[in-house]
Amino acid sequence: MGKSVYAYQIMNDKEIPNTIVRTSTIPEELGRIEYLLSDKTGTLTKNDMELKKLHMGTMAYNIESMDEITSQLAAAFGKAKASGPSATMTGKGRRDMSSRIRDIVLALALCHNVTPVIDADSDEIAYQASSPDEIAIVRWTEQVGLTLVFRDMNEIHLRTADGEILEYSILQTFPFTSESKRMGIIVKDKTTGEIMFYQKGADVVMSKIVQYNDWLDEECDNMAREGLRTLVIARRRLSEDAYNEFQQRFNEAKVSITDRKAQEQSVVVSFLEQDLELLGVTGVEDKLQDEVKNTLELLRNAGLKIWMLTGDKIETATCIAVSSKLVSRNQNIHQISQVTSTHEALEQLEVLQSKKDTCLVIDGTSLQFYMETFKNEFIEIAVRLPVVVACRCSPTQKADITKLIIDFTGKRVCCIGDGGNDVSMIQAAHVGVGIVGKEGKQASLAADFSITQFSYLTKLLLWHGRNSYKRSAKLSQFVIHRGLIISVIQAVFSALFFFAPIALYQGLLIVGYSTVYTMAPVFSLVLDRDVKEETAFKFPELYKELTKGRSLSLKTFFQWLMISVYQGGAIMIMSILLFEDEFVNIVAISFTALIFNELLMVALEINTWYNSDIKYYISYFMYTNKKNYYLHVKALSYDRIRNRNICHIYCFYGILTDLFW
Numbered sequence: 001m002g003k004s005v006y007a008y009q010i011m012n013d014k015e016i017p018n019t020i021v022r023t024s025t026i027p028e029e030l031g032r033i034e035y036l037l038s039d040k041t042g043t044l045t046k047n048d049m050e051l052k053k054l055h056m057g058t059m060a061y062n063i064e065s066m067d068e069i070t071s072q073l074a075a076a077f078g079k080a081k082a083s084g085p086s087a088t089m090t091g092k093g094r095r096d097m098s099s100r101i102r103d104i105v106l107a108l109a110l111c112h113n114v115t116p117v118i119d120a121d122s123d124e125i126a127y128q129a130s131s132p133d134e135i136a137i138v139r140w141t142e143q144v145g146l147t148l149v150f151r152d153m154n155e156i157h158l159r160t161a162d163g164e165i166l167e168y169s170i171l172q173t174f175p176f177t178s179e180s181k182r183m184g185i186i187v188k189d190k191t192t193g194e195i196m197f198y199q200k201g202a203d204v205v206m207s208k209i210v211q212y213n214d215w216l217d218e219e220c221d222n223m224a225r226e227g228l229r230t231l232v233i234a235r236r237r238l239s240e241d242a243y244n245e246f247q248q249r250f251n252e253a254k255v256s257i258t259d260r261k262a263q264e265q266s267v268v269v270s271f272l273e274q275d276l277e278l279l280g281v282t283g284v285e286d287k288l289q290d291e292v293k294n295t296l297e298l299l300r301n302a303g304l305k306i307w308m309l310t311g312d313k314i315e316t317a318t319c320i321a322v323s324s325k326l327v328s329r330n331q332n333i334h335q336i337s338q339v340t341s342t343h344e345a346l347e348q349l350e351v352l353q354s355k356k357d358t359c360l361v362i363d364g365t366s367l368q369f370y371m372e373t374f375k376n377e378f379i380e381i382a383v384r385l386p387v388v389v390a391c392r393c394s395p396t397q398k399a400d401i402t403k404l405i406i407d408f409t410g411k412r413v414c415c416i417g418d419g420g421n422d423v424s425m426i427q428a429a430h431v432g433v434g435i436v437g438k439e440g441k442q443a444s445l446a447a448d449f450s451i452t453q454f455s456y457l458t459k460l461l462l463w464h465g466r467n468s469y470k471r472s473a474k475l476s477q478f479v480i481h482r483g484l485i486i487s488v489i490q491a492v493f494s495a496l497f498f499f500a501p502i503a504l505y506q507g508l509l510i511v512g513y514s515t516v517y518t519m520a521p522v523f524s525l526v527l528d529r530d531v532k533e534e535t536a537f538k539f540p541e542l543y544k545e546l547t548k549g550r551s552l553s554l555k556t557f558f559q560w561l562m563i564s565v566y567q568g569g570a571i572m573i574m575s576i577l578l579f580e581d582e583f584v585n586i587v588a589i590s591f592t593a594l595i596f597n598e599l600l601m602v603a604l605e606i607n608t609w610y611n612s613d614i615k616y617y618i619s620y621f622m623y624t625n626k627k628n629y630y631l632h633v634k635a636l637s638y639d640r641i642r643n644r645n646i647c648h649i650y651c652f653y654g655i656l657t658d659l660f661w
Helices: 002-011 027-032 064-083 097-110 132-144 203-209 216-225 240-252 258-272 290-299 314-323 341-353 366-371 373-382 395-411 420-428 444-447 458-497 508-517 519-525 531-538 540-547 556-576 585-606 613-626 629-640 644-660
Strands: 033-038 045-053 060-062 117-119 125-128 146-153 157-160 164-174 182-189 193-199 228-238 277-288 307-311 332-334 358-363 385-389 413-419 432-436 450-452
Touching: 002 027, 002 458, 002 519, 027 413, 027 458, 027 540, 033 395, 033 458, 033 508, 045 132, 045 203, 045 228, 060 064, 064 097, 097 157, 097 193, 097 228, 097 277, 117 146, 117 519, 125 132, 125 146, 132 146, 132 228, 132 277, 164 385, 182 203, 182 373, 193 203, 203 216, 203 228, 216 228, 216 277, 216 314, 228 240, 228 314, 228 613, 240 258, 240 644, 258 644, 290 307, 290 458, 290 540, 307 314, 314 332, 314 358, 314 585, 341 366, 341 373, 341 444, 358 366, 366 373, 366 385, 366 395, 373 395, 395 413, 395 420, 413 420, 413 556, 420 432, 420 444, 432 444, 450 458, 458 508, 458 519, 458 531, 458 540, 458 585, 508 519, 508 585, 519 585, 531 540, 556 585
Parallel strands: 033 307, 033 413, 307 385, 332 358, 358 385, 413 432, 432 450
Antiparallel strands: 045 060, 045 277, 117 125, 146 157, 157 164, 164 182, 182 193, 193 228, 228 277
16 A cells, blocks of 8 residues: 555656556665666657768768758759759769769668658648658758658659659568668669669668778768767669569578578678668767756766666767766776677776776677676676666667676666667566657556656656655564564463463454554555655765665564564553553553554654754765764754754764764
8 A cells, every 4th residue: 555655656746747657566666776777769868860960971961061962952853854864974984962962862762661641731741650760861851852752562752842753663671670780672763764772771780781981980980979870871773683583582582481581681681782882871969858967967976877778889879978977077988899809808807897987888799798708707897887888789688788787786776768679678677667758658668667758767766766665664664563562462461361362452452453543653654754855856875875775674673573572561561560450451551552652653753854854964974074074964953953962962873873884
């Protein structure tokens, strides 16, 4: 019942609207998180994409020079219309700039899985796709003068700036997967009969497929340093015979009984993905979510070790980690990439071990190598680091890392993400948080808690998590105390009267004790607060204390056990000794004492402002500056209570607590 109350309070908190608690069994786990594993796209960023740069080797365009692309594209289509396809060549066979722009814009307008939806009332075109990257690119082609107006399984229609409709037949599509990291399409121009294979994908895989060039890697790295997501665009012209041969082999692979996918991929690689003509690279910006910087800073101060797991390349992820303040100003960044040898792997670990306050950035290839060869050595060093950024991670790797941290440390792990590729990671964690984003609700539905933006995590952990854990701890201890004390009274009563099997409290008394008399007072602890909300956010370091598990441990269990035995024995023995003459009323006397004792215990355990905020100011300064905290607490205390003696008592309490800890 208490956990249901916590869930209700979380879902009805107006500061974190539309938050959904999908489980009522683990809200107190929110108060003990030590590792936070987060996705990047759609979680730390908005998944609101905009194409910012287009690089074509000899020419580059940014957001300010897009007008030039529009005019060059219009000129190219006008020239092609006047002279036919041969007009795309000039001089010694080199294509002019307008033709090159036409080729790359056409490739971007054709190579995707976007479907246009036309509003019947306004005639406006809206786009639907599984990836916001693709929508951003198609929206950009519309802005520069090539609009996607129709698409089905067999055809794509594009409209140029002067209203001409270009019709293409879709001969074959090769969807994007997280393993292949690329997608392709074969189309046939209905006007010219020309067959073209277009492909776009991550630079890691595309750089091996396209023809040799000396600028691709450098420009991709430059864009990544600016925090842009890069896509490499390439094409290949196919003759009718070449396509027919490919089609025959591909159909044979499709009906294969064994390793069908592998055989299909083998045909695509051997017939299509050879020496593709590189058209250019796009740079798409993904904006940071609101309040991400403050949220990450608060969580870091609260003692959480944050890991960012992303499918992006190292440079992009590093840029986002710095701009989002995931990496603090004075922290060093240590990169590990393309580690494939045992000697190099051990060397990198030795270097990393000597560094303390460092952010580790590691790519998927190196991570996989460590997971297979030096799993324990790697995780032993990695879990000590305040920040880890893992790039080019597959969904399986994300889940494997989560399980590895849980198995190695035994600490509470929270995973947060927004897409279907984060579901395995979310389900592997102690606490899964899903963000309802542009990639749908897969993560939200699979998670324990669903929120609408990353910044809500602060209140979920530092406030609701704190309260849920503290209240659950007290409530469980009181349930132990409440049941044990009446059992001890019965045991003492039976022992005093020669172990006669007679019940001291019979009928409605025993029922009333556990319902009417003690239910409401004990259950009221689910509304207790040990610090004010502003204090929890002002001093996020207080969250560190919760992770130590001192509120509910073997020590506190035995304390409450001893209290229950002592109080139960005292109530029974004192009742018999003091009221010997009125033994007939011993049931009423002991029962009244029992109820008043329970009510008094609840009253003493409920936190009031003078024994909560001041106490936690003390705890805070013990964590941050032990030498001077006595003076700080005195100054803080005088603001709240004018009684000098109470201030000194609390300072003395702080010193004793420090020594005891």
